[in-house]
Amino acid sequence: MxxxxxxxxxxxxxxxxxxxxxxxxxxxxxxxxxxxxxxxxxxxxxxxxxxxxxxxxxxxxxxxxxxxxxxxxxxxxxxxxxxxxxxxxxxxxxxxxxxxxDKVLQIEILFRTGILYQQLKIFDKSIEFLEKTEQMALIYPDRQQVGKYLANSYTVKGFIYKDNLNCDIALEFFDKGIKEYKKLKNIEVNTNLSIAYYNQGNCYTLLSDYDKAINSFNKSITHATMEEANSLIAFAQKGLAAVYTDQGRYQDAIVLLEEASKKSQNVGDLILNSSIYSGLFENYLAINNWEKYEAYYNLYAKTQLDIKSSERKSVDDSIRKIKDVQSEKLTDIKSKFKNQLTWFGVIFLVIIFLCFLVVKNSKSDIISLKKEIEQLQNQK
The missing domain is CATH 1.25.40 (Serine Threonine Protein Phosphatase 5, Tetratricopeptide repeat)
Structure with a gap:
């Protein structure tokens, strides 16, 4: 046993x-x-x-x-x-x-939450989650595991302040982000550095600090070239061309924008193409090249129509999606109502059946009692 x-x-x-x-x-x-x-x-x-x-x-x-x-x-x-x-x-x-x-996973989730609030333009909530990301990342013992989230967090904060036209603060965060990226040893570094330098360059352009802007855009191009990231190269060239335009270096701007146009051909980014065509027709206008001005203005106008068409399609898709969701909810409500009605019917029938049994048993009890009474009376 x-x-x-x-x-x-x-x-x-x-x-x-x-x-x-x-x-x-x-x-x-x-x-x-x-x-x-x-x-x-x-x-x-x-x-x-x-x-x-x-x-x-x-x-x-x-x-x-x-x-x-x-x-x-x-x-x-x-x-x-x-x-x-x-x-x-x-x-x-x-x-x-x-x-x-799993602290690394928790840090990643906090960062992603901050990014989504930034995408929704709820900037105070975005900064709140980005700061939580930084707090956890800074005390984590292995910086290589969490360094990208720390660097990304600083950079996204830079985006937020740049979008709110506070480039002085934005530049501080871009500098912090770049410093953290340079500590990392992974393949994502060059791409992220290119993006950070590009946005840093835009800030310096807005502040009319052209020497620093040129330096930042050139660094952005260098890091994007290392990864053969044509879209990032084109964005940085466009940014650098804008500086040359502000400085009156129209021919230099045109050369860069023509290169950016070639780089962006297979990217399919309408916003990028639109800004390149805009820069080209403005610079060709500045040097009185009317033929080129007209050609690029027409390309710009066509791209703008494509962007609006794409936006309308996105809106239509969103409306259709909302209708589909509402339809699903209505179907779900109807299904739940039918189920509830079915259960109500079953319960009602069970109650009726139980009542019937109770009444039937009561009648049987009454008949039995009557027989017992009659037997007792007969005995007397």
Whole structure:
């Protein structure tokens, strides 16, 4: 008997360990699926959303895996420019992440939340979350693991202050961000440095500090060239050309803008193309080259129409999406109402049936009592 109990206990322990092992394997597989989906999230965001929700809703997955699943859903909504929905899921991820001991993941979530508030132009909330990011990153022992979030946070703060025309403060944060990027040893550094230097250059241009602006834009071009990032090279060339235009160096500006135009051909960024064409027709006008002025003005006008058409399409898509969501909600409400009605009907029938049984049993009891009374009277 004693041996049987031991065997039973060992069997239960092995079963528990097997379940834990299966859960671990399942979570690892889910993590791999999430990682693979992140790579193609911009190509097929809806697929990423479906996958993320499926993994999150499976409670057999670890809390960390389910948190990452919510982050994937948020990223997919970001790729669709639905920042409000993206924020909704990253907030859920933040709440869930409080139950795990993974400071790096928590820092990443805080940073992503700050970015989404920045995208929604809720700048005070954005700065609040960026400062939380910085506080956690600064006390984390391994700077290489969290340094990119610290550098990104400083840079995004620079964006916010630049957009609010406070370039003096913005420049302080761009400097801090650049300093942190230079401490890192990963492939993202050159791209991020190019973006930081480009925005720094724009600030110096607004402050009419042209020497520093030229220096910043040249550094932006250098780092973008290292990664062969044509869009970033074109943006920096456009920024540098704007400085040359302000200085009256129209021919130098034209050379740069023509190069930027070639670089941006396969990028497909309408805003970038529009600003390049605008710079070209303005500079050709300044040197009285009417033929080139007219050609680039027409390209600029056409691109503006394409931008408005794209914006209208985005608005139409948003309206259609809202209608679809409302339709889904209405269908869900109808379905719930039908279910409630069905259950109400079932409960009503059960009550009627129970009442019938009670009445029937009462009648049987009454008949039995009558018979007993009659028997008693007959005995007398």
């Amino acid at each position: 004693h041996k049987n109990l031991i065997y039973l206990f060992l069997s239960i322990c092995l079963a528990i360990q097997s379940v834990k092992a299966l859960d671990y394997v399942q979570s690892k597989q889910a993590d791999s699926l999430i990682q693979a989906s992140i790579v193609k999230v911009y190509d097929n965001p809806n697929e990423s959303i479906d996958l993320g929700l499926k993994i999150f809703e499976d409670t057999n997955n670890s809390i960390k895996t389910r948190t990452k699943a919510l982050m994937l859903v948020s990223l997919a909504h970001t790729s669709k420019r639905d920042y409000q929905k993206a924020l909704e899921f990253i907030v859920k991820a933040e709440e869930l992440s409080k139950n795990i001991d």
